[in-house]
Amino acid sequence: MKDDIPVLDDPAGAVDSPAGDASDRDYVNSLARGLEVIKVFTRRTPKMTLSEVAQATGMTRATVRRFLLTLVREGYVDTNGKHFNLRPKILELGFSALSSMDIWDVAQPIMNELSEKLQESCFAAVLDHDSVIYVARATSNRRVNVGINIGSRVPAHCVSTGRVLLAALPPDLLHHYLDEMTLTKFTPNTITSKVQLRGLIDEVRLQGWSIVDQELEVGLRSLSVPVRDGQGKIVAALNVCCPSMRITPEEMRTRVLAETQAASNQITRALQM
Template sequence: MGKLRAADAEKRAASGYGPDFLEAFARGLRVIGAFSRERPQMTLSDVARATDLPKPSVRRALYTLTCLGLAASDGRTFRLTPRIMELASAYLGSNMITTIVQPACERLSEKTEQSCFAAVLDGYDIVMIAHSLHGRPDVLAPTIGLRRPAFNTAAGRAILSQLSDEALDAWLEKLQPKVMTDFTVTDKRALRAEILNVRRQGYAVTVQELRRGYHAVAVPLRRFDDTTIAALCIAAWVEDSSVGSSTDDYLAALRDEAQGLRPQLL
């Protein structure tokens, strides 16, 4: 087995993962994660640059993925295959939240004629676990597994609002907010005040902070014991509906679904 690069060895030591940490497995996951909508096909060199991994490691990872049918190659470029979804299906099949929440998203989308999704907090991102599209899916197309920043999204703020003050302050301390539109709030004091306001009112609204042209309304999704586990969110184009006139309607629908789901989420 090849030795770790000095830099990688230092990273492992600093991480505190310990001797049982499988570096090769972690590198393989990094290779999978390098592919995206913007980078659906890449050469070996492209993947090496995207992952900051040595080419021999990337070559072995891509070869293994190809042998397992999780990736395919035309001899020069590599791409993931639909079989990669088996990895996601393991989570989806074992997670009651996704199974129960998906029909709720579909009901909300049908009722409001807007896109609806459910998301969980993962570090500094939200991750979509259920969704239903309506209207303009070309740009408002959250797909299962899609990650978005938590700090400037309604779903993210709805979940963050349920953290304790201490946990929220610790989260904000390490946050590195990036400007995404002219409306993005990046000042941490202002963000904290906004999240606390979401806690008081019980819902979050964002207007063009993630992307110009649409706003979102979200509520925390709680399980039976009152623990917040996700957020339900409706995203709508500003040109399709006025924020002021539609928020109340969206909010009522979101709250009804969240309340109905609560006894089912064990």
């Protein structure tokens, strides 16, 4: 029985405390060491002996033994007497962290990775009446990035984020939106026919993504996909925006679309945990 496992008392900070840590009164060294023990278990090393954990962490066998037996008693680690391995309960630690995060805390690192992978600017936007508001952004290492700032507001009818978010509206709200709004023409490409715009929005709803080519600004092409929360509701649009001279429409429909959809799915999966 796990309750029979002897666990030695170990005051916080008293285990293998490295020089210099004692000067930081807020640093709990034993907690940090315990986390190091947990992190040595990976896909490549799912089961380890006490000696292997000690070698991987640089701690003594006695120290590692105390941490491992504590984790066993708390249900985070299992052992057959020789090898140790993490139990599914360890996932609760990650789930607790994710559940306490705002959606944009979860999305930001994923957007950063998407921007780095595509070497283009990425944004997230939400719908606000007849406009979209950009609420998150990630820029690439290129010298020239699209200059949209967090908090920027643009008309929803002429951007891909807007069409993705409009496509998520119930039919009655979409009808009201189209009935009340004025479709301002910003470039020769801007759609100003409500019938045509409704058709494009219906198409976006069916295919699950939108590409808008130079309708807000000449030389600017963008692609957007929906972002869903943990319950599957569309709460935002994830967007990749780039100069039209840099990426062709065909590249947008293939490579960029695939990577952006993968990033959106990753955000949703994280929010479902």
